[in-house]
Amino acid sequence: MRDRADRTGWAKALLYLRIALHVAGRYGVRPRAFGWNPLRYAVFLGRALRLLLAFRHDKPMRTRQGWKLNLYVPAYPSAAFFHTIEAKLLFRPPGPTTVVYSMTKACQYKCPHCYQRNDKGADAEEAQLLATARRLQDIGVALFDIEGGEPFMRYDRLLALVRALDERSEIWVNTTGQGVTPERLEELRRGGAAGLMVSVHSPDSSLHDAFCGVPGAFETACACVRMARKAGLAVTLNSVLSEEELQRGRLSELMALADELGCHFVQLIHPKPSGAWLGRDDQMQRGGAIIRQVEEAHRHYNSGASTCITALAAQVFEERPDMLGCTAGAIDRFYVNANGELQPCEFLNISFGNLARESFEVVYGRMRTAFPNARTDWLCCTQASEIHRLFVESGSKHTPLPWELTRELVAGWDRGEPTPLYRKLRIYEGDDAGGPLGPVQS
Ligand code: SF4
Incomplete structure (x- = not known):
């Protein structure tokens, strides 16, 4: 097949x-x-x-x-x-689909957009890492996006994590390509991994190398993709293309590269003022014209008119108000950082608590209380200045903001209009969930 x-x-x-x-x-x-x-x-x-x-x-x-x-x-x-399907439509409350799950902070790259640049603390104990992962499957997580740092820098831990998960979840591993070998990929595939998400931030090798701060990073990434395809793993290229490169039409070069390498998807990630870019205002691609251009590209590369087999997953398209909106806070997705902080999204440097210090139920429950239903505002954009203000005024040296400050932020926030898709599904609190035709409580 x-x-x-x-x-x-x-x-x-x-x-x-x-x-x-x-x-x-x-x-x-x-x-x-x-x-x-x-x-x-x-x-x-x-x-x-x-x-x-x-x-x-x-x-x-x-x-x-x-x-x-x-x-x-x-x-x-x-x-x-x-x-x-079951977690979304039969669980009450509905389960999230995706977790971005950081298993180590170890990384030798110096990417300027790193959303965890200011995160501190030791990597979580392995027993906690594995137990939390299994707990997440029970609440409905069906797709693990395992990331670092660079997961292959702690390969034994990565393998243990992949092996700890059962078939209820599809497993992807985010990597720069560093530390990847054919033997490791074979072992991961046998352990249950479905694919790799490989970072390539420009189709121009010198620009990608400069962005990562590592000479040869582009070649490392391309070699990793070839190895992954040979091992039978699916591949997504993850890219935060700069506004200038988008305007110069470089997305078509990136798609051609992905197609040539045999990738399944290119995930085009919208730049966010978080982590190393927290407080930044320029180059965040907020203009309507650039967003429309990317939406148009999303339509094109996913239609029969495109000669590329590779599909484009443009974040700005998928998070349109008439699509999924903002799915942070375990509406569809959330984030666990390397030392166990539970965050609503990797791009939101706020925490509802640390899983090493408090129970999963308490911390996760706090987050769900702040995200009872789906809304359309892109919180990574609308709340970034407030997160930055709290970060600066509190004199914090690191992110994410602790629960005490997060509580202050979420107490008064406006997450925008309800997301029409979820409102029509009527599965969340306030959207008439649990009515006579809601799911049966098991
Ligand atoms: S905060 Fe919301 S809109 Fe922003 S990346 Fe996360 S899920 Fe998407």
């Missing part, structure tokens, strides 16, 4: 139909899950379809695990795919 193919047009519509029929059949034989109520089952199907159709602007990509409708939706028909 080919592990890299795309679907557009009618082929994509047929894939959606196949998934819809499979979901209907799989849950149709479980009437107990719907309280023996056919109406509940029909509502569940309607919600599942609405949720999946949110990704209709994306291009399904085939990996060894199956068809990925979106970079952050586990491949169909994997166990992780169905874990996503």
Whole structure:
């Protein structure tokens, strides 16, 4: 079976139909899950379809695990795919889909945009790291984006973490490529890893090297991609392209490079005023024109008009108000940093507590209280100046802001308008969740 193919047009519509029929059949034989109520089952199907159709602007990509409708939706028909559907539509409250899970702060690169540049503290104890990861699977996390620092700098720990997770989650590892070998990739794939996200911040080798502060970084990244493809792993290129490069049309060069290397996705990440860039105002790509340009590119590269097989996952498209909005705070995603701080998003330098000092239930519960339902404001942009102010005024030497300061921030914040998609799904508090046709509490 080919592990890299795309679907557009009618082929994509047929894939959606196949998934819809499979979901209907799989849950149709479980009437107990719907309280023996056919109406509940029909509502569940309607919600599942609405949720999946949110990704209709994306291009399904085939990996060894199956068809990925979106970079952050586990491949169909994997166990992780169905874990996503159940956590979102049958758990009460709904579970998050993705965690960005930092397992070490060790890194030799000096990227200027690092969102954890000011984070301090030793890496969490390995026992805590593994126990938390398993706990996250239980609350619904179906996609682990394991990151560092550079995870391959603590390879044994990375392998132990991958092996600790079961098939309910799809596992991706973020890397610069440093420390990657064919043997390690083979071991990770056998352990359950689905793919690598490899950082390439410019298609121009000298610009990427300069950005990372490491000569040869570009070659290291490309060699890593080739090794990963040979090992049968899926690959995403992660890129924070500068505004200047976007204006010069460099995204097409990046897509061509990704296609040539056999990548499944390019994830275009919008620059954020967080971490090393906390307090920064310029070059954050806030202008409407640049955002429209990226949205247009997202549509193009995910359509039949593109000659690239590689799909584009542009963050500014996926976080549009009429798409998913801001999914921080475990609406869909959240972040655990290397020493166990629980954050609503990797780009928000605030913490709801440290998992080494307080129980998971307490810390996670605080975060969910601050994020009862989905909203549309990009908090990494709208709250950045307030986070920076608290950081400066408190005289903090490091991030994330501790719970005492985070509490002050979240007490009065405005997260924007409700996200229409989630409002229509009616699964969150305030969106009529738990009504007569809500999920059955198991
Ligand atoms: S804060 Fe919200 S909008 Fe910003 S990156 Fe995180 S999830 Fe996306």
